[in-house]
Amino acid sequence: MTAELSFSNEIINMMYATHGNPISLCLQCGTCSGTCPAVEFMDHTPRAIIGMIRENLKEEVLASNTYWTCASCYHCTVRCPAGIDIADMMYVLKRYSIWKRSYKEGLIGPDFAEAFVKMVVNSGKSYEPILATTYLPRFTAAQLVQEALTATGLVLKGKMPLLPKKIRRLKNFQRMVKRIIPLGEAS
Amino acid sequence: MKQYAYYPGCSLESLAKDYQLSALEVSRALGLEMREIEDWNCCGATAYFPVDELLAYTLVARNLAIAEKTGLTDFVAPCSACFKNAYYTNAYLKKDPDLADHVNFALEEDNLHIAGIMNVRHLIEVILEDVGLEEIRKRIAHPLKGLRIAPYYGCQILRPRKDHEEVENPRYFEDLLSAIGAEPLEYASKTRCCGASLIITNRKAALEMVRILLKEAIDRGADVIATTCPMCNVNLQVYQSQVNREFGTEYSIPVMYFTQLMGMALGIASHRLGVAREPVPKAREAVTA
Numbered sequence A: 001m002t003a004e005l006s007f008s009n010e011i012i013n014m015m016y017a018t019h020g021n022p023i024s025l026c027l028q029c030g031t032c033s034g035t036c037p038a039v040e041f042m043d044h045t046p047r048a049i050i051g052m053i054r055e056n057l058k059e060e061v062l063a064s065n066t067y068w069t070c071a072s073c074y075h076c077t078v079r080c081p082a083g084i085d086i087a088d089m090m091y092v093l094k095r096y097s098i099w100k101r102s103y104k105e106g107l108i109g110p111d112f113a114e115a116f117v118k119m120v121v122n123s124g125k126s127y128e129p130i131l132a133t134t135y136l137p138r139f140t141a142a143q144l145v146q147e148a149l150t151a152t153g154l155v156l157k158g159k160m161p162l163l164p165k166k167i168r169r170l171k172n173f174q175r176m177v178k179r180i181i182p183l184g185e186a187s
Numbered sequence B: 001m002k003q004y005a006y007y008p009g010c011s012l013e014s015l016a017k018d019y020q021l022s023a024l025e026v027s028r029a030l031g032l033e034m035r036e037i038e039d040w041n042c043c044g045a046t047a048y049f050p051v052d053e054l055l056a057y058t059l060v061a062r063n064l065a066i067a068e069k070t071g072l073t074d075f076v077a078p079c080s081a082c083f084k085n086a087y088y089t090n091a092y093l094k095k096d097p098d099l100a101d102h103v104n105f106a107l108e109e110d111n112l113h114i115a116g117i118m119n120v121r122h123l124i125e126v127i128l129e130d131v132g133l134e135e136i137r138k139r140i141a142h143p144l145k146g147l148r149i150a151p152y153y154g155c156q157i158l159r160p161r162k163d164h165e166e167v168e169n170p171r172y173f174e175d176l177l178s179a180i181g182a183e184p185l186e187y188a189s190k191t192r193c194c195g196a197s198l199i200i201t202n203r204k205a206a207l208e209m210v211r212i213l214l215k216e217a218i219d220r221g222a223d224v225i226a227t228t229c230p231m232c233n234v235n236l237q238v239y240q241s242q243v244n245r246e247f248g249t250e251y252s253i254p255v256m257y258f259t260q261l262m263g264m265a266l267g268i269a270s271h272r273l274g275v276a277r278e279p280v281p282k283a284r285e286a287v288t289a
Ligand code: SF4
Pocket: A025, A026, A027, A028, A029, A030, A031, A032, A033, A046, A047, A050, A079, A080, A081, A082, A083, A084, A086
C-alpha cells in the first residue's frame, strides 16, 4: 500500500502556490478570527479551521461552512503576525471541497462558483441574470418578492442589460480554456 | 494627452453603467485618454479561484496580453476586483516563469503572449498620481461645499498589500474629496468588507455586513457614501431596501462613485455622469448652491 498524503499535507501542498507562509507557522493567536467581518456566520472561526486542518480533521473541515462564508476581503491576511495568507487558504479549501465534491448541504457558494465559470467559458463575459438561476431556486417566497423588487428596480434604472454580451474571438477563447481544463470537467 | 489601456470589466457594461459614463467623462476632462482594449473577457471577480487557479490566472492574463499588444504601458481598471486580479496575476507571472509558461501555452490559442510588462493601476490611483491634487483643485468649477461624504475604500483596492503601503488607515480618498471641495468624514468602517459576492451566496451575512457600513455612515451624518468599486456600490445601494426589511431600519442614503462626485465638481452635466438616475438631492444642492 502506498502511503497516503495526510489531509493537512494535502492542504499545505495546495497552498504551496500561495504567497504566504505555511500554516504550520500559525500561532493560534486568533487575530484572523477577531478581524473577520463574516465570522459570526461561520461554523468555525478561521483560527479554528487552521487548527482543525493541522489535526487532520478532514471530515469536519469538509462539513464546515467557514470557507464558503469567506468574502475574500484579505483583512485577516494583512494582519496575520505569522504572515499566513488566510484568505488564499480559504480559496484552497473551496477548491479542495469542489474537487472532492464534498460540501455542507444547502450552500449556494459551490454552485455559484461553478455556474460563474461555466457562464464565462460560454460567452467570455459575466452577466448577472444568468447567475440568478443558481440561487433563486433556493430562495423562500418572501425572499423572491424582495429579489423581484430589487431586480425590477435595476431594470427601471436602466442598469440591467437585456442580453448577455459575448466576446468576438470566442472559439479561440474556448480552445484556450481547454488547454487548462478539458471542457466539461469544469462544469 | 497621456494614453492608457483601459479595461472596464463586465460590471461597467451592466450594473455599473453610471461608473463607466462618469469614469470616461472625468478622465477626458482631466486629459487622460482611456483606450478600451479590444475583445477583453471577464476577469472572474472572486469566482474563478474557488474552481481552478490556473484557469483564473489565464483568463486575467488574456486581458493583460491584449493590453501589452497596444504598446501602451499602463493597464487601468476602474473596478477594484478587476484591478486586484490584474495586479496580482501580472506580478505572479513575472515572478514565476513556470506559471507564465503554462499560461502562455494556453494563450497561444488566441495568438497572445504575456510578458508581464504592464503597469497595473486602479483609476483612482491614475487620477491622483498622474493628474495630482493641485491640478484637480485648479479645475474644479463647482466645489461640493458642505457635502459630507463617507469615503468607502472597501477591500480589493487595498488588500492584499502590494508593497509596504498603508492599508489600515489610508487617506488618499479623503484627500481627493477635500480637493473637490467636499467634506470627507472620519469613517472607521472605510476598509471593512461590504460582503462582496456573499450577497448572492450568503445573503444573511452580506446584509449584516452592509448594515454595519450604512449605519456608521448615517450615524456620522453623511449625505452620501462614495465608492471606488461596482461591487461595493451595488451592495450598498441596491440592497438598502433589503437591509431595511431584514433589520427594521429606515436607511436611505445615496451611494455614488467617486467619479460621479468628481464629475459634478468639474462641472460636467449630471446626466452625462449617470447621476440623473440616483437620488442625490443633497449632492445637486451642493453643486447648484
Ligand atoms: S492571525 Fe495568523 S497566526 Fe494568528 S491564528 Fe490566524 S492564521 Fe494563525
